[in-house]
Amino acid sequence: MSDDRAAARSLTLRYLLASTAIFMASGLLGVLMRDSQAGLGRLHPNFYYAIMTAHGLGAFVGWAGFAVMGLAWWVLHEAGFPVRGFGLLLARLTWWLMVLGVAGIVITTLLMNFGASWVFLYPLPLYGAGQWGKWASALFSFSVLLAGLAIVTWCLGILTTVLGPGLHAVSKNVFNRFGVSIGFGYLWPRRFATNPRSVPYPVIPLAVIGLDMIVATLPLAVLLVIQIVEAFSPGVTVDPLLAKNILWWFGHPVVYLLLFPAAALYYWLVPRYAGRPLVAGNVIAVAWTVAVIANVFVFAHHVYLDYPQNSIQAGINTAMQPITYALVLPSALSLYSLGFTIYRSEFRWTPASAALFLGLVGWLLAGLSGIVNATIVFDVAVHNTLWVVGHFHHMALLNIGLLIFGATYALLPELTGKALYSERLAWWHVGLTFTAGMTAFALWLVQGLEGAPRRFAVLPHRYDTLTQISIPFVFVLALAQLLFFWNVVQTVRGKAGVAVFDERGIPLPAQREARRGVPTPVFEAGIVLVALGLVGVASVAGFVVGRDSASATKTVTAGSPSSAPTTTATGGSAKAGAAVFSSAGCGGCHTLAAAGSTGKVGPVLDGKPLTTALVVDRVTHGKGPMPSFASRLTAQQIRDVAAYVVQSAKKP
Amino acid sequence: MSHTAVVIAISYSLAVAICSVIVVAVWRSTRRRGKGIEVETVERREQLWFVAVLAVLAALLFGTIFSTPYGKSAGRNAQVVRVTAVQFAWSIDPPTVQAGRQVVFYLTSTDVNHGFGVYDPKGVLQLQAQVIPGKTVEVVHTFKRPGTYTVLCLEFCGVYHHLMQTTIEVKA
Numbered sequence: 026m027s028d029d030r031a032a033a034r035s036l037t038l039r040y041l042l043a044s045t046a047i048f049m050a051s052g053l054l055g056v057l058m059r060d061s062q063a064g065l066g067r068l069h070p071n072f073y074y075a076i077m078t079a080h081g082l083g084a085f086v087g088w089a090g091f092a093v094m095g096l097a098w099w100v101l102h103e104a105g106f107p108v109r110g111f112g113l114l115l116a117r118l119t120w121w122l123m124v125l126g127v128a129g130i131v132i133t134t135l136l137m138n139f140g141a142s143w144v145f146l147y148p149l150p151l152y153g154a155g156q157w158g159k160w161a162s163a164l165f166s167f168s169v170l171l172a173g174l175a176i177v178t179w180c181l182g183i184l185t186t187v188l189g190p191g192l193h194a195v196s197k198n199v200f201n202r203f204g205v206s207i208g209f210g211y212l213w214p215r216r217f218a219t220n221p222r223s224v225p226y227p228v229i230p231l232a233v234i235g236l237d238m239i240v241a242t243l244p245l246a247v248l249l250v251i252q253i254v255e256a257f258s259p260g261v262t263v264d265p266l267l268a269k270n271i272l273w274w275f276g277h278p279v280v281y282l283l284l285f286p287a288a289a290l291y292y293w294l295v296p297r298y299a300g301r302p303l304v305a306g307n308v309i310a311v312a313w314t315v316a317v318i319a320n321v322f323v324f325a326h327h328v329y330l331d332y333p334q335n336s337i338q339a340g341i342n343t344a345m346q347p348i349t350y351a352l353v354l355p356s357a358l359s360l361y362s363l364g365f366t367i368y369r370s371e372f373r374w375t376p377a378s379a380a381l382f383l384g385l386v387g388w389l390l391a392g393l394s395g396i397v398n399a400t401i402v403f404d405v406a407v408h409n410t411l412w413v414v415g416h417f418h419h420m421a422l423l424n425i426g427l428l429i430f431g432a433t434y435a436l437l438p439e440l441t442g443k444a445l446y447s448e449r450l451a452w453w454h455v456g457l458t459f460t461a462g463m464t465a466f467a468l469w470l471v472q473g474l475e476g477a478p479r480r481f482a483v484l485p486h487r488y489d490t491l492t493q494i495s496i497p498f499v500f501v502l503a504l505a506q507l508l509f510f511w512n513v514v515q516t517v518r519g520k521a522g523v524a525v526f527d528e529r530g531i532p533l534p535a536q537r538e539a540r541r542g543v544p545t546p547v548f549e550a551g552i553v554l555v556a557l558g559l560v561g562v563a564s565v566a567g568f569v570v571g572r573d574s575a576s577a578t579k580t581v582t583a584g585s586p587s588s589a590p591t592t593t594a595t596g597g598s599a600k601a602g603a604a605v606f607s608s609a610g611c612g613g614c615h616t617l618a619a620a621g622s623t624g625k626v627g628p629v630l631d632g633k634p635l636t637t638a639l640v641v642d643r644v645t646h647g648k649g650p651m652p653s654f655a656s657r658l659t660a661q662q663i664r665d666v667a668a669y670v671v672q673s674a675k676k677p
Numbered sequence: 678m679s680h681t682a683v684v685i686a687i688s689y690s691l692a693v694a695i696c697s698v699i700v701v702a703v704w705r706s707t708r709r710r711g712k713g714i715e716v717e718t719v720e721r722r723e724q725l726w727f728v729a730v731l732a733v734l735a736a737l738l739f740g741t742i743f744s745t746p747y748g749k750s751a752g753r754n755a756q757v758v759r760v761t762a763v764q765f766a767w768s769i770d771p772p773t774v775q776a777g778r779q780v781v782f783y784l785t786s787t788d789v790n791h792g793f794g795v796y797d798p799k800g801v802l803q804l805q806a807q808v809i810p811g812k813t814v815e816v817v818h819t820f821k822r823p824g825t826y827t828v829l830c831l832e833f834c835g836v837y838h839h840l841m842q843t844t845i846e847v848k849a
Contacts, residue, residue: 071836142833148810149789154764154835265790265810304716306723330792330805332747333812339747346742350734357730358723364703365719372707386700393692397685402741406681408805409792409831470689474682476802478794478831481839485829487800610837613765652766652843 029109033102036116038440040095041433042517043120044088047127049510051083056503062484063492071156073482074140079131081143086172086279087127089421092429093286094119094179097231099436100293101183104225106191108182115182122175129168137161142480144276145169147268150252151259154613155623159256166252173242173249173275176282180242183235187228206232207317208310226303227292229313230285230355234278237320241278244271266331266338273324280417281320283425288359290432291381295363297435297529298378299370305362312354319351329404342401349399356392360385373531376451380431383459387423391416394470409480412473418466423459430455430509437516438524438532445524446515448534450508457505460556465498597637597661602669605662609654611670619673627651630674640667679801746806749817751781758845760784762791762808765837767828773846776823784814792831795845798824805831823849
């Protein structure tokens with residue numbers, strides 16, 4: 026038995042430490058993006074999108090997914106399902122596949138400029154507009170394939186472990202054992218129960234996702250292979266709408282690759298801090314049975330706005346709204362159970378349990394905004410706006426993230442045998458993450474409702490004020506994570522001595538802190554004050570925004586007539602035109618050696634016998650697919666860019 | 678904000694307010710010692726909660742599912758506008774339409790996925806639909822007020838995605 030425990034320990038630790046490192050890196054990328062949007066350190070648009078691709082995959086799969094995947098091994102071991110033999114082999118293989126996959130994603134995005142976003146909507150990876158080539162595209166697809174395979178091997182490892190020795194006594198039939206593992210024993214005790222209670226609750230969500238992610242990932246693997254082949258032989262193609270459906274067939278369940286193991290961890294840890302078993306009726310098993318089916322049939326709520334003629338897509342989409350609603354059930358029942366487990370219990374408040382508690386709040390908030398997304402009529406207003414970004418950051422950082430932080434604080438002493446370096450730092454980290462994160466993400470929700478598009482390197486100016494207001498909160502959020510990182514590093518280094526636990530298995534504060542520890546009420550007061558301060562700042566900000574946007578409207582109406590072309594200069598400045606060429610995005614479509622652009626959408630400009638009048642006309646009025654730039658550039662800017670293009674095109 | 682966005686903002690805020698009260702109540706309850714709960718009663722009531730959640734979701738479903746944007750067809754008098762998207766430009770033909778009369782947009786793309794998002798002169802999102810390479814999407818809309826409407830790309834399409842914009846003139 027102690028061998029099993031040691032194996033599970035080192036396995037979980039390895040996942041946890043690797044994912045924490047990935048978290049710090051991808052978090053930094055997130056900060057860079059928001060800063061760039063606010064105008065602090067503006068990035069080149071393609072670098073912005075490359076960072077966006079790395080941040081999305083890094084934070085979502087490389088951190089949150091990876092971390093809960095690792096913590097799942099510990100939960101299984103502690104719940105009486107030792108990770109052995111083939112399961113252990115798969116668990117170790119998963120770690121390597123994931124680390125290699127993430128490394129490949131980092132290289133192809135940050136070094137090879139691949140910036141098709143983490144959803145890499147086919148056929149975008151093959152249309153790099155001169156920014157990335159076929160090798161970047163193929164290697165990126167291969168890296169994602171490795172991460173996908175990591176998910177599959179993890180699932181196989183989970184199923185091997187769950188259906189293995191832990192349940193062997195129950196039945197020889199593997200289907201029966203699977204039924205037991207997803208909680209059928211609560212519903213049909215005669216056939217599936219092993220004792221008064223079926224399996225421990227935390228096992229159920231793990232078994233559900235273990236099956237579902239295999240079903241969800243395999244089609245994506247095929248799509249990724251096709252993308253790799255197509256990079257080198259363009260004849261091989263897929264229907265773009267089918268590809269979109271395949272992507273989301275994976276892309277939605279992968280959210281539950283985070284949420285379901287997170288649910289398992291809540292089920293495992295919250296009762297420990299509450300000092301009573303999970304308060305759950307048999308009906309919770311009904312919800313998970315619904316989940317195992319519904320989970321893989323909700324993909325189309327990501328393509329609600331795709332409804333081409335002569336296609337059944339609209340019908341599929343309509344059917345997905347009730348199925349998506351069905352997935353509210355596991356969340357609603359879990360929150361009920363966890364809420365009542367805490368309610369009127371002798372709950373021990375530590376940074377770990379506070380993080381778990383606040384994580385449940387994040388779950389609630391993200392669930393509510395998720396119901397909005399799931400409703401077709403509402404989705405039309407918020408689809409691809411920053412609302413969605415606010416929604417999934419609530420989910421990823423304030424639910425899954427806080428759970429990971431809570432589980433880290435709760436389990437690191439157990440996993441390493443070393444006391445947590447500082448509870449004090451942990452309190453600050455949890456409090457600041459919740460308050461700053463809540464504010465920064467709420468601003469996204471507001472911007473989204475105002476129609477601000479997501480995935481814009483540069484947002485339209487009317488959204489600038491709120492973006493700038495969010496920056497201090499983003500910084501606080503980022504700095505708080507340094508506290509976390511430092512705390513983990515110092516704990517692992519054993520700076521606070523040997524871990525000691527109370528009778529419930531909750532780690533006690535390190536000796537040195539216990540003596541001079543600040544009483545909890547002081548911290549509570551501190552957190553409440555910080556929260557109030559943030560609310561104050563937010564209301565002042567709201568006032569300023571209201572005033573600003575009112576005056577901005579006036580300025581625009583008053584200002585536009587006077588900014589009409591009154592300049593009398595006949596010629597343009599080629600020097601100024603170079604800047605216009607780059608900022609207006611001309612190079613995205615046109616090849617011009619002098620500007621270093623290689624766009625292939627429109628005609629190549631090099632060597633063309635152009636006249637200034639012709640270029641001014643085309644830029645002002647557009648022609649064919651080329652849009653008019655009259656509303657985006659001033660008359661002077663158009664003359665400048667024309668002068669630049671005419672002069673540069675002549676150069677040999 | 679569009680009307681739909683206002684509805685979302687109000688209902689989401691209300692839901693968050695109610696949930697906050699519950700969260701604070703649960704938090705405060707752990708401060709009072711010695712008053713446990715009837716675990717078995719609470720476990721039985723979970724079925725009630727299950728039914729309640731189902732009922733709320735069913736109500737929301739029936740309230741919204743009949744207003745999807747799908748399958749709307751234009752009347753005979755509709756103005757036809759053909760929209761072609763390419764990496765990083767819109768071609769809108771014709772770029773001028775009349776207010777108060779139905780417009781039927783036929784959207785298509787020659788390269789990657791794009792998103793056709795139309796904002797009114799005040800910056801309020803009026804409609805959006807995905808533009809899929811090699812397929813045609815039909816969207817019907819009636820512009821109420823004249824003015825210059827902005828078209829943004831609402832599906833990420835590459836390096837100059839955020840610059841992919843143009844305008845539609847709506848005349849009285």
